[in-house]
Amino acid sequence: MADLSRSKRWSFNRIAIHATLLVACAVYLVPLIVMLLTSFKTPDDVRTGNLLTLPVDWTLIGWIKAWSTVHEYFWNSFMITVPAVIISTFIGALNGYALSKWSFKGSNVLFSMLLFGCFIPFQVILLPMSFTLGKLGLANTTTGLVLVHVIYGLAFTTLFFRNYYVGIPDALIKAARLDGAGFFTIFWKILLPLSTPIVMVSLIWQFTQVWNDFLFGVVFASGSAQPITVALNNLVNTSTGAKEYNVDMAAAMIAALPTLLVYIFAGKYFVRGLTSGVVKG
Amino acid sequence: MAALELKNVRKTYGNAAQEALKGINISIDTGQFLILVGPSGCGKSTLMNAIAGLEDISSGAIILGGEDVTTVEPKDRDIAMVFQSYALYPTMTVRENIAFGLKIRKTPADQIAAEVDRVAKLLQIEHLLERKPSQLSGGQQQRVAMGRALARRPKLYLFDEPLSNLDAKLRVEMRTEIKLMHQRLKTTTVYVTHDQIEAMTLGDRVAVMKDGEVQQFGTPQEIYNNPANLFVASFIGSPPMNFIPVALDQESGRSVVRLQGQGERIAISLPMLQTALADGREAILGIRPEQICIRRGQIGDLPLVSARVQVVEPTGPDTLVYVEVNGVQVCCRLAPVDTPEIGSIVALELDVERLVLFEPASGARIA
Ligand SMILES: Nc1ncnc2c1ncn2[C@@H]1O[C@H](COP(=O)(O)OP(=O)(O)OP(=O)(O)O)[C@@H](O)[C@H]1O
Ligand SMILES: [Mg+2]
Numbered sequence: 001m002a003d004l005s006r007s008k009r010w011s012f013n014r015i016a017i018h019a020t021l022l023v024a025c026a027v028y029l030v031p032l033i034v035m036l037l038t039s040f041k042t043p044d045d046v047r048t049g050n051l052l053t054l055p056v057d058w059t060l061i062g063w064i065k066a067w068s069t070v071h072e073y074f075w076n077s078f079m080i081t082v083p084a085v086i087i088s089t090f091i092g093a094l095n096g097y098a099l100s101k102w103s104f105k106g107s108n109v110l111f112s113m114l115l116f117g118c119f120i121p122f123q124v125i126l127l128p129m130s131f132t133l134g135k136l137g138l139a140n141t142t143t144g145l146v147l148v149h150v151i152y153g154l155a156f157t158t159l160f161f162r163n164y165y166v167g168i169p170d171a172l173i174k175a176a177r178l179d180g181a182g183f184f185t186i187f188w189k190i191l192l193p194l195s196t197p198i199v200m201v202s203l204i205w206q207f208t209q210v211w212n213d214f215l216f217g218v219v220f221a222s223g224s225a226q227p228i229t230v231a232l233n234n235l236v237n238t239s240t241g242a243k244e245y246n247v248d249m250a251a252a253m254i255a256a257l258p259t260l261l262v263y264i265f266a267g268k269y270f271v272r273g274l275t276s277g278v279v280k281g
Numbered sequence: 282m283a284a285l286e287l288k289n290v291r292k293t294y295g296n297a298a299q300e301a302l303k304g305i306n307i308s309i310d311t312g313q314f315l316i317l318v319g320p321s322g323c324g325k326s327t328l329m330n331a332i333a334g335l336e337d338i339s340s341g342a343i344i345l346g347g348e349d350v351t352t353v354e355p356k357d358r359d360i361a362m363v364f365q366s367y368a369l370y371p372t373m374t375v376r377e378n379i380a381f382g383l384k385i386r387k388t389p390a391d392q393i394a395a396e397v398d399r400v401a402k403l404l405q406i407e408h409l410l411e412r413k414p415s416q417l418s419g420g421q422q423q424r425v426a427m428g429r430a431l432a433r434r435p436k437l438y439l440f441d442e443p444l445s446n447l448d449a450k451l452r453v454e455m456r457t458e459i460k461l462m463h464q465r466l467k468t469t470t471v472y473v474t475h476d477q478i479e480a481m482t483l484g485d486r487v488a489v490m491k492d493g494e495v496q497q498f499g500t501p502q503e504i505y506n507n508p509a510n511l512f513v514a515s516f517i518g519s520p521p522m523n524f525i526p527v528a529l530d531q532e533s534g535r536s537v538v539r540l541q542g543q544g545e546r547i548a549i550s551l552p553m554l555q556t557a558l559a560d561g562r563e564a565i566l567g568i569r570p571e572q573i574c575i576r577r578g579q580i581g582d583l584p585l586v587s588a589r590v591q592v593v594e595p596t597g598p599d600t601l602v603y604v605e606v607n608g609v610q611v612c613c614r615l616a617p618v619d620t621p622e623i624g625s626i627v628a629l630e631l632d633v634e635r636l637v638l639f640e641p642a643s644g645a646r647i648a
Binding site for chain 1: 330335362367368370371372381382385
C-alpha cells in the first residue's frame, strides 16, 4: 500500500517536472526557431507569412547577404576573443595558484579586493579605461580591446582557479617542493594537469563573455575593428531601405553560432567542472 | 658530528591559539635513526614539516650537518620525506611519481630507470608501475610514497608513519627492509610511528612528545626502562606499565611500600628510594607486566603478594594475567606454561630493582 501511494506521488512529480521542463524549453527555443525559420525565408515570404510558418521557398539569400556584410567583423570578434580568453585564463590560473598555494602576508586581502572586480559594472570603468588606453596608445585597436577583456575577466578567472586549487591538498605542493620543483615547475607538472575541469569552465565563461560583449566593443573599437555584436547592431539599425528581416536573423544567427557551438560541445565540461570535487584520495 | 640539531624550535600556526611546538631541542648524530612518538596532535608532523622547511618556524634554529638551514628553501636542504597523507601526484603513474624527483635533479635516464626498478622491487610494487595512484589501495599508495623518498639519496630521510596502512605481515617485512636499508646506507632518518615495536626495534634514539613538547629523549632502552615521567611510562610499552597507588613508608630503616592483593598487606622494600623521601607520602608505583612473575612455593624470605586471578588472555607467545592489587587491576605477562586458573590465588613476585615511582599530581619521577 505504502509503496503504491509513494510510486503514484512519484509519477505525479515526474509529470510535473517534465511539464515544467517542456515549458521552459519552449520559452527558450521558440525565439530560436523563429529566427532560424525567418533566416531561410525570402523577403516576400517574411512580409506575407506568419512568424511560425515554414518558409515557402527555402533560400540562403539571407545568409549569403548577412555573411557578406558581417564576415569581417566575425573575424574581428575571433581575433579579440581567442587571445583574450587564453590570456585571461592563463593568468587567472597563475593567480589562483599563487593565492592558494603560496599564500603570503596579505594574500587574502588581495584576493578579496580582486573579487571586488567581479561586482564592478562595465559602465563604471569605461572612462578611466579609455583614458588609460589612450595613454598607452592602444585606443581603437584590437590589442586595446583584448587588454580590456583580459583585465575585466581576470577577477572571474582568478576566482575560479583559486577556489579550485584550494581543494587540492597542500601536501602535493610540499612533496613537489622537496622533490626539487620550483614555482613554475609545480604549476606546469602538478597543478595544470589536474585543472582540466576548471580550465574548461574558465574558457567557456570567458568565451561567452568576450564574444557576446557589446559595450566594450562599441566604446573601445571603431570602424573596421568592431566586433560582430556591434556590427550586428549597426546592420539591424540601418534605416535606409526596407527592413530585411531574413538578413537580420541570419546575421544574428551567425553572431550567436560560436557561443552556441561552445555550449553544445563543451557544456558538459562546464557543469562537470563546476560540480566536481577536485582530487579523490 | 650532529647530523640534525633542533634548537628551541617553536611554531605557532597562523590562525591557532595554541603553540604547536613549544621549544623542541633534539640532536642526533650522522647515521642515527630517530623515532618520534606521541599521541595524535602532539606536533610530530608539524616538526617533520619544520625540519623539511615546508612550514616556517616561529623561532629557534634547525641545523643540518653543521649548517644552519632555518631559512634555506626545502629543495636545497637535501631531504626526502614520506608524507602521512602520501601526497602522490594524481596525474602521474607510479613510475613517474617515483622518478619525478630524480628527473628534476637531472639524473640520467638510465640511472632513473635502474633506481625505479630497485625501489619497486624493494617495496614489492613492480606490477603497479604503470598505474595511476587512484587505481591503488591505501597500502599500495603508501608504498609508492615510500618509494618516492627511497629513490633519492638525500642527507636526511623524514618518514611520517610510512607503514601505518599496511597489513601485519607486510608491515613486518617492510620494517625489516627499512632496518636493513638503514644499516646499509646509514642515512640519518627521522621516523614517526604509533607502533611500539617499530619504535623499539628501528630507533637509535626515541623522542616522546606530548602537546608540542619533548617529554623524554634517549635510547629506546632508556625510554623503556627509565621513563622520565608518568606520561612516558604510560605511553611506551604494550600492554602498558601497571600503575599502583601506594604510600611511601619506612620500616626498620628501609623504604617500603605496602601492597595488598588477596590477604594481608605485604611490605616491599625499595632499595633505590632514599629513606628521607619515604615520609608516608602518596606515590604511584610503576611496574611493567613482564616484571611480575608467579612463584610456586616459597624461596628464601622473598616477600610475595598473593592475589586472585581475574582474567586470563593468551596472546600466543605469552599469556596476560590480570589480578587486583591495592584496588587496581594489574597485568602480568607470563609464559603460557605458567598460566594459572581463573579464580585461583597466586603469589606474585615483583622485580623490585626495576620498579619506578612517580608523584601522583605532577607525574614527575620520584625514583
Ligand atoms: N595547518 C594547520 N593550521 C593550524 N593548526 C594546525 C595545522 N596543522 C596542524 N595543526 C595543529 O597543530 C597540532 C599538531 O598537529 P600535527 O599534525 O603535527 O600532529 P601529529 O602529532 O602529527 O598528529 P597525528 O599523530 O594525528 O598525525 C594539532 O593540534 C593540529 O590541530
Ligand atoms: Mg601527523
